[in-house]
Amino acid sequence: MTSSLTDIAKRAGVSVKTVSGALHGGSARMSVETRQRIKEIAEELGYVTNLAARSMRQGWMPLIGVVADDLITSPFATEIIRGLDGAARASDMAVFAMTLSGRRDVASVLEEVRRFRPRAIAYAAMYHKTVSLPEEFADAVGVMINCREANDRVTSLVPDEVGAAQEITGYLIDAGRRNIVFINLPGLLAGELREAGFRRAMTEAGLDSGCARVLPAVRRGVYSDRAPSLVLSHVTELMGGPNPPDAILCGNDRVAMEVYAALRRVGAEIPDDVAVASFDNQVDIASRLDPPLTTMALPHRAMGRQAAGILLSGDPSPGEVRKLPFQLVERASV
Incomplete structure (x- = not known):
């Protein structure tokens, strides 16, 4: 025979309302001990919630x-x-x-x-x-x-995209990096806000935000994993130019993975020649890169x-x- 809320209430010495509150997530106020005791009695008696009846109520x-x-x-x-x-x-x-x-x-x-x-x-x-x-x-x-x-x-x-970009950019600056390029995610709200945080951190550090270089990761107006990548061409041009960066901030961990490969192709060492940082903390990428990637974990x-x-x-x-x-x-x- 299936037990009822009344059976549990009698055994626990409390009201049916208190039992219902303990078992059904209601608003009844009670101590943790009372709630736990009621749940143990319900389990002992084999009580099963009648979801259909509860829904009607x-x-x-x-x-x-x-x-x-x-x-x-x-x-x-x-x-x-x-x-x-x-x-x-x-x-x-x-x-x-x-x-x-x-x-x-x-x-x-x-x-x-x-x-x-x-x-x-x-x-x-x-x-x-x-x-x-x-x-x-x-x-x-x-x-x-x-x-x-x-x-x-x-x-x-x-x-907090702006705050995250400020923090990671500040981290790069505190590590002695001054010539930071941001390869960002075009057409996405996250990219727009992260660029704002990046520029703010550069300005607060006394570095010219107007000269801070922000480049799109893909050829299309809106970032996607399937869009044609510009990362290799950007990195090749940057590292072969007159003012190579000492740090590259990436719009996400996938972009960072491409940056790693591009830097290796041009013979640059991470982090000795160029530091790399990112956003998302997609662990199966970030922790397996060589060296493992510094990144901002989404909340x-x-x-x-x-x-x-x-x-x-x-x-x-x-x-x-x-x-x-x-x-x-x-x-x-x-």
Whole structure:
């Protein structure tokens, strides 16, 4: 025979409301010890939540839905889901994601997510960008992760691109590098903000920001892994010219990998001749390069954890944009 909340309440000597709060992530206030004791009794009695009945009572299932804007295709951006899932499980919630791609529009995916009656919905993007939500769905999304809502109607968690670029550029300058070239990501918001931080750091160090060289990593107007690369030609020209750089800052770790290969082709040593630094900390690239790459780690997992807190608090601050700091990962390339 299946046990009930009443059975657990009798055994624990508490009210049914307290049991429900302990097991279902409700707002009932209780000590950690009481919550844990109730969970142990429920497990001992073999209690199984009737999700259908609970959904009818509360109007939602113990789920957080995620509209994944190409997120699942990124090997390192999945840290967002890991952070979100870990924090959600601590509140006895589960996370599910539905992918938004070129063949499915935002409205249709949001409608599909809502069919599962989740407690809350997040929108997560593979890379930092601005997203326009349909007017009728703006209130349905509780938080934007790694992106910003175009009309600032939804709380947004984004990486502090400007701050990260200032920090890594300052790190290169503190290491004695003065002639720094930035091979950046054209057409992307992250690239635009990182260039601003790079130029600011150069100016603050007394180096002429107007002369700081910023070059596009690809031939097309918008960066992508498939666009024709300009890295080899840039590095060949820079190192063969009258004013070769003593450091190259790269728009991401993939660009850095190309810079390594190009520097080797022209006979330059890293870091003795040229220091190399980057953004993203895509570990399968950065840690395996020779020498291992100094880079700025994106705050993906932290964004996921904070998003869960916002969604489960039930009281987000509409339109607030929170910038999360990167973490400098020092390796041997500087």
